[in-house]
Amino acid sequence: MTSTSPESAAAAGETNDPIHIRRLDLSDHETGFVALLSQLSACPDLTASEFATRFAELAAQGDDHVILVAEDTTAREQRIRATGCLFVERKFLRGGGKVGHVEDVVVDAASRGRGLGLRIVRRLVEIARDAGCYKIILDCTPELRAYYAKCGFVEKGVQMAVYF
Amino acid sequence: MTSTSPESAAAAGETNDPIHIRRLDLSDHETGFVALLSQLSACPDLTASEFATRFAELAAQGDDHVILVAEDTTAREQRIRATGCLFVERKFLRGGGKVGHVEDVVVDAASRGRGLGLRIVRRLVEIARDAGCYKIILDCTPELRAYYAKCGFVEKGVQMAVYF
Numbered sequence: 254m255t256s257t258s259p260e261s262a263a264a265a266g267e268t269n270d271p272i273h274i275r276r277l278d279l280s281d282h283e284t285g286f287v288a289l290l291s292q293l294s295a296c297p298d299l300t301a302s303e304f305a306t307r308f309a310e311l312a313a314q315g316d317d318h319v320i321l322v323a324e325d326t327t328a329r330e331q332r333i334r335a336t337g338c339l340f341v342e343r344k345f346l347r348g349g350g351k352v353g354h355v356e357d358v359v360v361d362a363a364s365r366g367r368g369l370g371l372r373i374v375r376r377l378v379e380i381a382r383d384a385g386c387y388k389i390i391l392d393c394t395p396e397l398r399a400y401y402a403k404c405g406f407v408e409k410g411v412q413m414a415v416y417f
Numbered sequence: 418m419t420s421t422s423p424e425s426a427a428a429a430g431e432t433n434d435p436i437h438i439r440r441l442d443l444s445d446h447e448t449g450f451v452a453l454l455s456q457l458s459a460c461p462d463l464t465a466s467e468f469a470t471r472f473a474e475l476a477a478q479g480d481d482h483v484i485l486v487a488e489d490t491t492a493r494e495q496r497i498r499a500t501g502c503l504f505v506e507r508k509f510l511r512g513g514g515k516v517g518h519v520e521d522v523v524v525d526a527a528s529r530g531r532g533l534g535l536r537i538v539r540r541l542v543e544i545a546r547d548a549g550c551y552k553i554i555l556d557c558t559p560e561l562r563a564y565y566a567k568c569g570f571v572e573k574g575v576q577m578a579v580y581f
Contacts (some may be wrong), residue, residue, distance in 0.1 A: 296509075
């Protein structure tokens with residue numbers, strides 16, 4: 254057998270996949286991460302110092318707070334094309350159980366339709382399961398039900414909010 | 418004027434309100450807190466050591482993780498009648514904004530209809546606002562929409578979940 258399946262090629266690191274999914278890094282202040290978030294919500298730019306402070310606060314949570322980013326390694330400039338966040342909530346119920354919360358999933362408008370968001374969300378689901386969470390949850394608009402169903406999510410309730 | 422309004426009596430600490438709302442304490446392993454949570458979700462009892470470990474993990478989060486309990490000071494035994502949790506999520510968006518998440522609100526079946534849950538949720542909303550959160554959110558069943566509307570919550574989206 255000389256043929257190579259895509260899986261074995263990927264396992265051997267021989268994949269040509271131009272998308273690299275990794276954890277957010279301090280250097281991502283320069284790769285458009287905050288600008289990408291502005292496609293989801295109001296998001297004024299942060300100074301390098303402000304970014305570093307928040308990064309350090311979240312990094313202190315270790316694997317209880319994971320931000321993944323998808324980087325296009327073929328782009329001339331290092332740019333983030335998609336992101337998603339998982340944080341782990343520790344509870345007293347369920348025998349001291351843990352719940353994964355998915356937040357701030359966004360794909361750059363010019364990079365949609367390539368499955369980047371789904372790849373990130375699926376990875377976050379794996380991380381939550383491997384961390385021993387008994388469930389992973391997220392809130393979304395009704396139009397996104399089918400999108401998240403592709404990652405195994407089912408509708409469970411309603412999200413309520415107070416804005417200050 | 419010799420009459421005393423309920424407000425001024427409360428301000429002077431002269432209230433006869435038998436309900437004391439306070440933060441969860443390590444000693445609440447003995448006051449029925451875990452048993453109360455079992456009215457909300459599967460909740461096997463925790464040993465004193467397991468309870469202390471989880472308590473310490475959450476206490477390390479300081480004011481970013483607050484569990485309130487309502488204690489009936491007139492009961493023969495010290496018992497928790499209601500509880501609710503708030504944790505603060507720190508984000509990069511909204512200028513490094515913060516979001517309050519309400520979790521695990523439960524009122525003892527024998528103490529419902531006294532407004533204990535509403536008092537706890539309203540207090541959690543105040544804490545989130547005072548902490549500088551730009552919003553506070555929670556997930557609930559559709560039947561509880563009107564309940565949380567009494568605390569100012571409006572429906573914003575759908576909750577999706579994967580159970581492992």
